[in-house]
Amino acid sequence: MNKIIFKAFLAAFLLLGNVANLKAQEISAMQAPQVVSPEVGPDNAVTFRVLSETANSVTINGSWMGFGKTLPLTKGEQGVWSITIEPLASSMYHYNFFVDGVAAIDPTNPHALRDGTRYASLLMVPGEGAELFQMNDTPHGNMSQVWYDSPSLDAYRRMYVYTPPGYESGQESYPVLYLLHGGGGDEDAWTSLGRANLILDNLIAQGKAKPMIIVMTNGNAWQTSTLRQKPGLPPITRESYVQFQGQFEKSLVEDVIPFIEKHYRVKANKDSRAIAGLSMGGGHTITASITYPGTFGYIGVFSSGIFNQNENMDEIEKKFLALKASGVSKYWVACGVDDFVMESNKRLLDVLKKTNFEHEYYENEGGHTWANWREYLSLFAPMLF
Amino acid sequence: MNKIIFKAFLAAFLLLGNVANLKAQEISAMQAPQVVSPEVGPDNAVTFRVLSETANSVTINGSWMGFGKTLPLTKGEQGVWSITIEPLASSMYHYNFFVDGVAAIDPTNPHALRDGTRYASLLMVPGEGAELFQMNDTPHGNMSQVWYDSPSLDAYRRMYVYTPPGYESGQESYPVLYLLHGGGGDEDAWTSLGRANLILDNLIAQGKAKPMIIVMTNGNAWQTSTLRQKPGLPPITRESYVQFQGQFEKSLVEDVIPFIEKHYRVKANKDSRAIAGLSMGGGHTITASITYPGTFGYIGVFSSGIFNQNENMDEIEKKFLALKASGVSKYWVACGVDDFVMESNKRLLDVLKKTNFEHEYYENEGGHTWANWREYLSLFAPMLF
Structure with a gap:
């Protein structure tokens, strides 16, 4: 019937x-x-x-x-x-x-x-x-929109969490990559434009990357979640960025990491924590890693750098030396030759050289594009853990 | 710095x-x-x-x-x-x-x-x-894209799972609503157009609905996941529908429910299981509930019915009587007065009356629209569990 x-x-x-x-x-x-x-x-x-x-x-x-x-x-x-x-x-x-x-x-x-x-x-x-970057006939990790309290930002915020194939049915603990978007993006960007979940599905299926959790937060400290979910927000202004400077990194390390380590089966140590970000998220990556040395064992800076020509380089170098002393397994920098951030990217490389900070630099064609950032993730993820 | x-x-x-x-x-x-x-x-x-x-x-x-x-x-x-x-x-x-x-x-x-x-x-x-239908300043449930094996369909498929606020941090077990989309939609429809997650966030915050898990599957038995994730799929044809008739309901009851009850903290009994669907999903709801009596204690049929004038009504009535005997706490039917399915909707009501099947019928303005289906979910969810 x-x-x-x-x-x-x-x-x-x-x-x-x-x-x-x-x-x-x-x-x-x-x-x-x-x-x-x-x-x-x-x-x-x-x-x-x-x-x-x-x-x-x-x-x-x-x-x-x-x-x-x-x-x-x-x-x-x-x-x-x-x-x-x-x-x-x-x-x-x-x-x-x-x-x-x-x-x-x-x-x-x-x-x-x-x-x-x-x-x-x-x-x-x-x-x-x-x-x-395609959905192939491989096992797929799950993608979750997860809400968490951020005391540092006095906000209730949303992030995306990728759990690798087998996570839900197994008992294993996993390392975590904290993956940050750029200016104008939000917590949706690394899966919509970046296809981070499919890239990892494919790399894991090919045996090229270890199964890992990926946490994609919203790097705009003035937002609780992507625009799509909350109509009527005022447009982003330069003041928004300045007003919240430094606060996102604090919330990442002091709110997000403890939340993830409480609610997921993760290996909660430096050598099982990676951070990477593009453009503004690369800036977040630099700041979070030198402000909290000993937190991340793997660091990826995509299309970013240290920009201000009048920066107090002595102080920056001290911070990089402390980070180096904390033990970093991989510091990976990538930039396209045509990228408008190339000059500041070179300033980051200078600091790394000056502090004898072991690092790798990958330079490819193109500029400030998602085509490059997808490629950088594809190269960086296999180096992790 | x-x-x-x-x-x-x-x-x-x-x-x-x-x-x-x-x-x-x-x-x-x-x-x-x-x-x-x-x-x-x-x-x-x-x-x-x-x-x-x-x-x-x-x-x-x-x-x-x-x-x-x-x-x-x-x-x-x-x-x-x-x-x-x-x-x-x-x-x-x-x-x-x-x-x-x-x-x-x-x-x-x-x-x-x-x-x-x-x-x-x-x-x-x-x-x-x-x-x-808005994201208000309430606690929010998490939304996950979850992959599962469907032996019934010989496919690896994706569904959306809403877990209510407090699920991840607590120990409680929850009842489950299986919520089905209509023709032309997919597992994304009830959150994109239907805002089911926000409706439940709001109803739960107001104390009008009990906290529950909502499982939104892909009701197209020939698909593994929404179009957006897999370019290049052939267009849907009438043959696709006919070829897979009845198979979705089998996969829902024999694959999805056991998966959910294994991987989530749920109350695994009839009185803690609800099913509802719109249009084609209403047809799925009717078929799944009468084919598997004793599975669902709450049934919602939105803008749907039993259509064929030449149907063997004796056989249908027998099935409805068996469903009734299994113990159904709520059979709720809703349709808009201008809906093109009104005639078949009335045939469903006739069967319910003829079998003395206790039910409620809600008729409102409008036709076959998401405005109505959001309203129906808003009315149905508070009746559950």
């Missing part, structure tokens, strides 16, 4: 319903889109299409192009605008259309991701370079 | 960087948008704005208008298109612009939600009717 009820239900659902009354969601799930976009060709050339009979101009910006650049789509038959771009390397990208100047996600692409306060459409160009 | 590094970092971040090289995310987080949209007036009239100097037409569709209807925006000074609509009741809504016919989320509204394969912009009109 299950069968009969279900078939009957389907008949009504698919055929007999008053279409004007159907939920848009259900219609969109049932109807083939009018155009196909994006379409990846056998040579990895990509065609984007969007339907508009009346638009005056349609352009596209993609993460492979750099910020602010656009390419025009051409209007063809029946109002379908399209562009085929040169083959892209196998990887993960995102893009937006601009229809008469209005930013739009691709209406026929169901895969989108949040980029700070904007949404963009996801493009996966399959192949070797994309496999680490 | 934290201060110095951080301030220096900020200076570089905000002022010294090469803007063309900055991440778009960071720029968008720092810049005031060029227009404000949506803007809710003191009387709850709402103004929507979008900037385009060259568009020929801009329209809007909102969830308060019904599917397929649009209203035109008017072009004003400096290319800002706008419309002010009549005051809306305090509640949660979503909407899309159409720029020369191309669906777009509101580019200046950072709050969007996924509606099946589409994205829409979120509009909260504050006030009493919206409070239950």
